[in-house]
Amino acid sequence: MALNLSVKIHPVVLFQIVDAYERRNADSHRVIGTLLGTADKGVVEVTNCFCVPHKEHADQVEAELNYAMDVYELNRRVNATENIIGWWATGNEVTNHSSVIHEYYSRECREPVHVTLDTSLQGGRMGLRAYVCVALGVPGGKQGCMFTPIDVSLTSYEPEIVGLQLCQKTMAPNGRSRQVQPMQDLAQVSEAAAKLSTLIEQVLQYVEDVLAEKTVPNNAVGRQLLELVNSVPNLAADSFTDAFASSIKDLLMVVTLAQLIKTQLQLNEKLTLLTGTQ
Structure with missing residues (x-):
């Protein structure tokens, strides 16, 4: 059943993971965190995430689980539809401690997914992979698990597409970044x-x-x-022209009202300052 899962990740999740990696402690080689979203009919949609502070040693891993649950409860107050669906980690591979961390998330949700993002840019790409843990072993014997890759892709809401297009314009031809106004x-x-x-x-x-x-x-x-x-839609040319013109008029009306409100606020601010100085 788990092998039939597919994961769809929103761009904001990738930005949050990269931001957490950039803000990591100097002695941290990788960062982990919780994935939030929804799971329905074999499709796991990741819409949010947060970082979980942790330390990895040679023989054990320590994670601040109480902090993770507090952040999750706060997030539930803002968006009650987002549930724990798995966890993420930076890097391009599954480590020895991954099974221990995955076991914790198995208690928090059913069939958790594990997503890795290669922030080291090996091969010149930020590799994105998703896994599920498949149980291995014989009945009555020692049990184990194996991380098996599953399909993963990016998906976006319309506002996110606008933001991504704006981010693309910040890259100059010489490889440097530049400021771009909306x-x-x-x-x-x-x-x-x-x-x-x-x-x-x-x-x-x-x-x-x-x-x-x-x-x-x-x-x-x-x-x-x-x-x-x-x-x-099967519309006549005249009907399409009228509908398009009506939409443009509505857009112009909204832009005009927004400019008038902005001007009114600026005038009120200047009048307030003048009144205060007298």
């Missing part, structure tokens, strides 16, 4: 429309090349294009 709403609409136009041109060029027998057809791509076409 764009205005209309600028985002314009940029999205330009990207969509470019993608549509690429799709049309691919279809024309296939029809002209310049490119070998791919059945998987054809099915995805058919699914894309069927998902588009």
Whole structure:
């Protein structure tokens, strides 16, 4: 049953893991923590996490479990839908102490998952892996466990996608980082429309090349294009234009009101300062 699980991780979880690794103690070689999220129908969705202070010795591992439970209870007050679903660790491998830590999380949830994030960037990539622990042994004999890899992928909410796109713009061509300010709403609409136009041109060029027998057809791509076409609402050109214009007007109204409120607040702040100095 556990081998049929698949894990979907949100970008904010990866950011939190990297942040915890950057803030670790000087004598800590790896960082561990608790994964929070939901599990339904064989899909484990990781939406949050937090770090658990711990120390690893040659023959034992010490973790502040009381701290972990306190943080979990505080998180439950904010988001009651997030439950403990496993644990994470930095590094590219499962260590000797992993089974001991996994045993604790087995008492906190059913079929916990173990996620590793390679913050050492071996091979030039931040490897992301997920495991489940499968019991081994003979009846009546000594029992053991084996960490078995399972499918893991990234998923994002729409606001997270906007944040990721903004993060990508902070990387300069020379490899250094730079500061980038969020764009205005209309600028985002314009940029999205330009990207969509470019993608549509690429799709049309691919279809024309296939029809002209310049490119070998791919059945998987054809099915995805058919699914894309069927998902588009069957609207007349005039109806689509009216609906799009109405949405743009609503957006402009929201932007105008936001600017008016911002200006009003600035005026009130200046008037308050002038009144206080008199």
